[in-house]
Every structure is written in C-alpha cells, then in structure tokens.
Amino acid sequence: MKIREFQAREIFARHGIPVPKSTLARTITEAVAAAKGIDGPTIIKAQVLAGGRGKAGGVKLATSPAEVQSFAESILNLRIGSESVSSVLVGPAVDIVRELYLSIVIDRTTQQLLLMASADGGIDVEETALSKPSAIHKISITLLHEIPEWQLRQLAFDLHLEGPQIMQFITVANGLLAAFLDVDASLAEINPLVVDSEGNLQAIDAKLTVDDNALYRQPSITQLREAYDESPAERRARESGLSYIKLDGSIGCMVNGAGLAMATMDVIQHHGGEPANFLDVGGGAGVDRITTAFEIILEDPNVRAVLINIFGGITRADDVATGVIAAQNRLPREAPIVVRVAGTREAEALQLLEAAGIRAQASMDTAAARVVEATR
Numbered sequence: 001m002k003i004r005e006f007q008a009r010e011i012f013a014r015h016g017i018p019v020p021k022s023t024l025a026r027t028i029t030e031a032v033a034a035a036k037g038i039d040g041p042t043i044i045k046a047q048v049l050a051g052g053r054g055k056a057g058g059v060k061l062a063t064s065p066a067e068v069q070s071f072a073e074s075i076l077n078l079r080i081g082s083e084s085v086s087s088v089l090v091g092p093a094v095d096i097v098r099e100l101y102l103s104i105v106i107d108r109t110t111q112q113l114l115l116m117a118s119a120d121g122g123i124d125v126e127e128t129a130l131s132k133p134s135a136i137h138k139i140s141i142t143l144l145h146e147i148p149e150w151q152l153r154q155l156a157f158d159l160h161l162e163g164p165q166i167m168q169f170i171t172v173a174n175g176l177l178a179a180f181l182d183v184d185a186s187l188a189e190i191n192p193l194v195v196d197s198e199g200n201l202q203a204i205d206a207k208l209t210v211d212d213n214a215l216y217r218q219p220s221i222t223q224l225r226e227a228y229d230e231s232p233a234e235r236r237a238r239e240s241g242l243s244y245i246k247l248d249g250s251i252g253c254m255v256n257g258a259g260l261a262m263a264t265m266d267v268i269q270h271h272g273g274e275p276a277n278f279l280d281v282g283g284g285a286g287v288d289r290i291t292t293a294f295e296i297i298l299e300d301p302n303v304r305a306v307l308i309n310i311f312g313g314i315t316r317a318d319d320v321a322t323g324v325i326a327a328q329n330r331l332p333r334e335a336p337i338v339v340r341v342a343g344t345r346e347a348e349a350l351q352l353l354e355a356a357g358i359r360a361q362a363s364m365d366t367a368a369a370r371v372v373e374a375t376r
C-alpha cells in the first residue's frame with residue numbers, strides 16, 4: 001500500500017531525516033493561508049499516490065501570492081494517473097544546488113534489502129538507471145539490518161558529498177533504513193535528496209510503500225489512508241472530538257459512549273428502524289460538541305428523527321441534558337427528537353429536560369420504539 005508524500009515525510013522526519021516544513025491544504029483558500037507566513041518562493045505539490053507529479057504539472061514553484069492562488073487552483077483541478085488531486089502540500093521552496101537519489105528496496109534475488117543511491121537524482125532518474133547503470137551505487141544490507149558506517153562513508157564520497165554532508169548523509173541513510181523497517185516497507189525512496197544553498201542535505205520528496213502482507217500489524221498506516229479518505233462530515237466530527245460514522249438509515253443517533261452507541265443502533269434495528277449513523281459524543285460533552293453533533297446529524301438529508309441516548313457515568317446526565325437543551329435552540333432544521341436518560345443524576349436530568357419541554361424517558365427500549373414510530 002502506498003501512502004502520500006506528506007504522510008511519508010512525517011515518518012521520515014520521525015526517523016531523523018531532515019524534511020522541509022510544509023502544510024497540507026485541501027482548498028485554494030487553505031493553500032493561500034498556508035503560504036501566508038512564507039517569506040520567499042513557495043512550493044505547491046499535489047498529494048496523490050502516483051509518482052511523476054512534477055512531469056504531470058503537479059509540482060509548482062510560486063513566487064507571489066497571486067501565483068500561489070493560481071497554481072493551487074490548477075493543481076487541485078488536475079487528475080494524475082487515476083486520481084483527482086484533492087489536496088496539496090504547501091511549504092517554503094528549498095533552494096536546490098544538487099539533486100541526489102536514495103532508496104531502499106527489497107532485492108528478491110539476494111533476499112536482502114538493497115540501498116541504492118545516485119549523484120544524478122530528480123525526475124529523470126529512471127532514464128539514468130537505464131542509460132548509465134553504473135551511476136547507480138548499491139549496498140546490500142545484511143539480515144542484521146545495519147549498514148556498516150564505512151560503507152556509507154564510501155558511498156557519500158562516491159556521491160561527491162563533502163565536509164558535514166558526509167555525516168548528514170549517514171544520518172539520512174540510517175534514518176531511511178529505520179523508517180523502512182518501522183513500517184514494514186517494500187520501498188522507501190527520497191528523490192530528490194538535495195544539497196541546499198547552505199550545503200545541507202534535505203529530503204524534498206518522500207515515497208513509502210508498505211508491504212500489504214504486513215498491514216495487519218501496521219494499523220497506524222491503514223488509519224492514515226482512512227483519515228485521508230474520510231468525508232467532510234467525518235472530518236469535522238473527528239476535529240470536534242466526536243466519533244462519527246455515517247450509515248444509510250433515517251434515524252440519527254447521539255450517544256455518549258461507544259458501547260452504548262452500538263447498543264443503541266442494535267435496539268433501533270430491533271424495532272424495525274435503521275440508524276443513520278454511529279455517533280459517540282464522548283465523555284464530558286458540552287454545549288459546543290453537542291451542537292456540532294446535532295449539525296452533523298441533521299446535515300444528512302436522510303435523517304427523519306433523532307434519538308439521544310444519555311448515560312450518566314463519570315459525566316453527569318444533567319450536564320449532558322443542559323448541553324442538549326442549549327443546543328436544541330440552535331438546530332439547523334426541525335426533526336422529531338426522542339431522549340433517553342439514565343445513570344448519575346438521572347432525576348435532575350429528566351427534570352431539566354421536562355422543564356425545557358423535551359420529553360425524556362429512562363427506558364432505552366421505549367425510546368427506540370418511539371423514535372422508530374416517529375419516522376413512519
């Protein structure tokens with residue numbers, strides 16, 4: 001499984017590889033905002049899974065705010081390979097003196113890892129590999145998964161690096177190996193690894209492919225992909241501290257506690273209804289979070305009624321009830337609401353709701369039956 005550059009950059013940075021600062025932007029406005037603090041040229045890069053973005057027009061260097069805006073727009077409208085560009089990475093452009101190539105792959109013939117490097121990196125490295133194979137230097141990595149320092153030092157000389165760059169190169173190569181092993185990669189590549197105008201090495205591209213057979217033990221990698229692909233509503237929910245998953249039914253659910261949320265969905269189905277979502281507002285949900293939850297639920301046009309199921313545990317039921325009452329005055333549209341309250345401060349919560357004109361009950365079963373009825 002491939003991951004996107006901005007995600008690979010984070011993993012590389014975690015392993016000590018110097019990576020320029022950058023911000024992910026999903027809209028033109030976000031891209032312009034991300035470029036605001038940058039003094040000097042700005043690089044804008046399409047975040048797609050395919051390589052060859054530069055040649056496809058997906059990497060652009062902007063020298064003014066107007067260019068940031070127009071380049072972000074054109075890149076966000078591109079299709080690269082089979083993917084429409086839905087985000088760009090925005091950061092200060094590195095002043096490049098030289099472009100090198102560095103990667104680690106699995107060499108199936110020797111059944112070892114292979115480090116490959118070239119002094120001629122950049123977007124034409126594939127051609128170099130074909131026309132001038134001797135320009136690609138290789139080090140076989142033994143099963144001890146360590147590269148002897150003398151070999152890296154020799155390689156650094158072969159790449160015409162000098163002075164402090166030698167130690168920097170050793171750090172980058174060891175970091176790339178550590179990242180490769182950390183995520184069970186089948187490929188880790190920095191193309192180009194650049195020498196900047198201050199003579200320092202920086203990774204300005206990052207490619208990581210994770211071995212699909214290892215995904216079962218790399219849950220964080222699978223999550224990266226899921227987080228990127230989530231819908232705007234799911235994203236908004238996550239940013240507000242809500243766990244939300246959209247489903248296809250007509251009954252919106254707002255529940256505190258993941259276990260209770262699942263039980264609520266079961267009881268709704270038991271009564272012949274279909275939940276429109278899973279939603280856990282979490283512990284200590286205040287007015288703001290409950291309001292956001294309402295908005296997210298009611299944004300879904302399929303929702304015809306909402307079941308709020310509050311269980312007072314450490315979070316007191318009356319506090320959640322107060323939140324529900326306040327949020328109820330700010331609903332984006334009308335829909336029947338059924339409330340169930342139980343647990344800590346249940347009586348107080350019921351009283352508060354009653355006083356606000358919201359009927360609530362203590363039985364989950366009755367509440368579910370009522371909300372299903374309300375959708376008929």
Ligand code: GDP
Nearest residue numbers: 043051052053054059093094122123191192205
């Ligand atoms: P790829 O085409 O998908 O491999 O995307 P890269 O991230 O490798 O970018 C392609 C090319 O754009 C690089 O080889 C560089 O020549 C150029 N480029 C990328 N980032 C920068 C940067 O920060 N500054 C400058 N000057 N050029 C860059």
Ligand code: MN
Nearest residue numbers: 122191192205
């Ligand atoms: Mn590249």
